Amino acid sequence: MTNGDDPVAPPDPPLDPPLSLDPLLDPSFPSHPSLRLDPPDPPAPPDPPDPLLDPLSPMAPSLRLNPLRGPAPGSSDRPTPALDPSTLAVHLGRPGAPGAPVNAAVELSATFRAGGDQTYGRDDNLTWVAFEAALGGLEGGTALAFGSGMAAIAAVLETVPVGGWVVVAGDAYNGTRRFLSDAAARGRLAVRSADVADTDATLAMCEEVSSAPNRRASGGMLWLESPTNPLLAIADLPALIDGGHRLGLTVAVDNTFASPLLQSPLQMGADVVVHSVTKLISGHSDVLLGAAVTRSPELLEQLRTRRSLHGAIPGPMETFLALRGLRTLAVRLERSQASAADLAERLMGRHGVGGVLYPGLADHPGHKLAARQMRGFGTMLAFEVTGGAEAAELVCQSVQLITPGTSLGGVESLIERRARWSGESHLPPALLRLSVGLEHPDDLWWDLDQAFARANVT
Numbered sequence: 001m002t003n004g005d006d007p008v009a010p011p012d013p014p015l016d017p018p019l020s021l022d023p024l025l026d027p028s029f030p031s032h033p034s035l036r037l038d039p040p041d042p043p044a045p046p047d048p049p050d051p052l053l054d055p056l057s058p059m060a061p062s063l064r065l066n067p068l069r070g071p072a073p074g075s076s077d078r079p080t081p082a083l084d085p086s087t088l089a090v091h092l093g094r095p096g097a098p099g100a101p102v103n104a105a106v107e108l109s110a111t112f113r114a115g116g117d118q119t120y121g122r123d124d125n126l127t128w129v130a131f132e133a134a135l136g137g138l139e140g141g142t143a144l145a146f147g148s149g150m151a152a153i154a155a156v157l158e159t160v161p162v163g164g165w166v167v168v169a170g171d172a173y174n175g176t177r178r179f180l181s182d183a184a185a186r187g188r189l190a191v192r193s194a195d196v197a198d199t200d201a202t203l204a205m206c207e208e209v210s211s212a213p214n215r216r217a218s219g220g221m222l223w224l225e226s227p228t229n230p231l232l233a234i235a236d237l238p239a240l241i242d243g244g245h246r247l248g249l250t251v252a253v254d255n256t257f258a259s260p261l262l263q264s265p266l267q268m269g270a271d272v273v274v275h276s277v278t279k280l281i282s283g284h285s286d287v288l289l290g291a292a293v294t295r296s297p298e299l300l301e302q303l304r305t306r307r308s309l310h311g312a313i314p315g316p317m318e319t320f321l322a323l324r325g326l327r328t329l330a331v332r333l334e335r336s337q338a339s340a341a342d343l344a345e346r347l348m349g350r351h352g353v354g355g356v357l358y359p360g361l362a363d364h365p366g367h368k369l370a371a372r373q374m375r376g377f378g379t380m381l382a383f384e385v386t387g388g389a390e391a392a393e394l395v396c397q398s399v400q401l402i403t404p405g406t407s408l409g410g411v412e413s414l415i416e417r418r419a420r421w422s423g424e425s426h427l428p429p430a431l432l433r434l435s436v437g438l439e440h441p442d443d444l445w446w447d448l449d450q451a452f453a454r455a456n457v458t
């Protein structure tokens, strides 16, 4: 209705002034009810970066204790303790400023107002930064979060120049081997498999491949996993890393099975560590995420570029959940690891069970080595069912508490016959892999025992 149609109608209010494109930046702009129009403060000098949130800060690996509390009485002679990794897992990567939330925020923004440090969501995200500070601090390097473990693995393997070669643990994660077979089939990389539990044979293979014509110039990588998935073989990491370096190789270690709390490959000299964060670090089977950690600024830059160019980025919510999982990693590990050791012992004495593979068992071929280079034997075990593949499948179908399914490292125990997957034909057909979760070990034993009975494994 217009004023001309209805003489008693009050006159229209004056039109709102036209919106400035950026009223927050225009101090002369009049008030608009829907926008906060405080004239901008003169630009404040940028806050110094919070070292806990700055993955490149030399302080990131250690924890900055509360600066507001000041020294304790008589504390001048009381040095700050070297904090246990379980403590660091709880505290690294938390915002530290007064009034800050105790948890890093989930930064849901695809882009950022120009002129600051952050530019676009494929390159920058503060939730990633918090997670990366925590994981990097625990591994002793600078971490980059990826959309999945495979995304991190692909980024690391892509740093090998075209025509270069990779010697890979023959029993490495099947996705890693598939990635490499695909790269080899397309002529991008030359790939050889090695039994990484045999240090001399692995290094001999590295030497043979690296001295082949034209190979040395193209660069190469030794890809290690320890314990391996799923045979739980133990590689002598210090010896292989050292030997690999002497041959001019970049050495990568998939540390997923151990987690940063049980094994520190960067501290043994590895160039880069990868994780399927999906597993133990996140710990609840509700997130897919990966990470690569390195001390080399050149490698870090290459990986950051790969992440951005491949768009292999994690979601902020997933990253938040992974960081939340990391906070409880130490206690989850403690429980699952104790149960895994207990179940391994009980399985050893069970009729119908052939070999049991668990590095914590005194007769495991890598037991002494694992005791030297790990801070615990982990949460994974594997065992053979003497009745063959069919009986092993029946066990998986008969468990009532344990979940039959792939993956590992969650609060719930998972069991599967790995040889059911294509690409796993090198594995014993009746081998079952068990990821031990947080259930009571007696209940897990009851479940396995009744599943064996149902499957007639007696």
Ligand SMILES: Cc1ncc(COP(=O)(O)O)c(C=O)c1O
Binding pocket: 148, 149, 150, 151, 173, 175, 229, 254, 256, 257, 275, 276, 277, 278, 279, 288, 289, 290, 407
């Ligand atoms: C040892 C290991 N590394 C890497 C991966 C791949 O991780 P994601 O599933 O997060 O891509 C897996 C997955 O099972 C794994 O077991």
